Amino acid sequence: MDAAAVAFAPVDHLKTRKGAFRIALIPPEVLHALNDGLLETVNLNEFLALELPQLARSVAGHIGLDPASERLADTLAMLGAFKPMQRHGHIARALYDLAALHAERDAVAHRLATHASDVARCWAAQWVALSGLPLAAQLQAVRRFAADSHFGVREIAWMAVREAVIGSLDESLVLLQPWAADADPNIRRFASELTRPRGVWCAQIEALKAEPWRALPLIEPLRADPSRYVQNSVANWLNDASKTQPEWVDRLCTRWTDESDTTATRYIAKRALRTLSKQA
Numbered sequence: 001m002d003a004a005a006v007a008f009a010p011v012d013h014l015k016t017r018k019g020a021f022r023i024a025l026i027p028p029e030v031l032h033a034l035n036d037g038l039l040e041t042v043n044l045n046e047f048l049a050l051e052l053p054q055l056a057r058s059v060a061g062h063i064g065l066d067p068a069s070e071r072l073a074d075t076l077a078m079l080g081a082f083k084p085m086q087r088h089g090h091i092a093r094a095l096y097d098l099a100a101l102h103a104e105r106d107a108v109a110h111r112l113a114t115h116a117s118d119v120a121r122c123w124a125a126q127w128v129a130l131s132g133l134p135l136a137a138q139l140q141a142v143r144r145f146a147a148d149s150h151f152g153v154r155e156i157a158w159m160a161v162r163e164a165v166i167g168s169l170d171e172s173l174v175l176l177q178p179w180a181a182d183a184d185p186n187i188r189r190f191a192s193e194l195t196r197p198r199g200v201w202c203a204q205i206e207a208l209k210a211e212p213w214r215a216l217p218l219i220e221p222l223r224a225d226p227s228r229y230v231q232n233s234v235a236n237w238l239n240d241a242s243k244t245q246p247e248w249v250d251r252l253c254t255r256w257t258d259e260s261d262t263t264a265t266r267y268i269a270k271r272a273l274r275t276l277s278k279q280a
Helices: 003-007 028-035 044-049 052-062 070-077 084-100 105-113 118-130 135-146 151-167 169-175 185-194 206-210 212-222 228-242 246-259 263-272 274-279
Strands: none
Touching: 028 044, 028 052, 052 070, 052 084, 052 118, 070 084, 084 105, 084 118, 105 118, 118 135, 118 151, 135 151, 135 169, 135 185, 151 169, 151 185, 169 212, 185 212, 185 228, 206 212, 206 228, 212 228, 212 246, 228 246, 228 263, 228 274, 246 263, 246 274, 263 274
């Protein structure tokens, strides 16, 4: 069963649901469809309720891999020894290793990247970090996930290439500048979120904690971005930087509001300075 067949499975009546407030309230029909890889999660409760072994086996079958393979079985048997997010990384690696042995590995990768399940697409995004591609090629490969319609996939997208960006920071800042001018707000937000000095649940970028001005050509074009999604990311970027370079962030926000007296810029500046305002 391929990804196209999964996409047309009879679950359309479930796609407009509102997520349950508690895991125990998730309807069995929804939970079964999620674990079968037929639906996207709509909130954190659904994500946490997933039976990863069942989902991984379902997805493996959908994309043309053997769901009963020893490689996958070994991985699923040891998931309990790892933290929740680490489990996804191990599943992604197992599927990647199986795909590497497949005669049509590109077709397998495409089916995973376009899968109906957001979690499956997250695993596909994690394949980018396993690819060994040069930085520019990794960014190009992860772009589709940075623009994904699902918020969870977009988060995994920047996490997937974070280490590569840290390892080649100057090159990254140059390569990402066109992303900051992209018509898609998801792509602009990716450029900002990927380079946050501190970030969330990820390695910190020590060079930008010490010298955040190195990224100014990247974030300067976003100072009056019309998207609130982007605005929040830029504000969080500067709030990160304010914890190590408070005077620079304060001066930058003052300049931005002087030069760009817009609602968007004022919003970014206010949120960017929230840690400094509390300290004051």
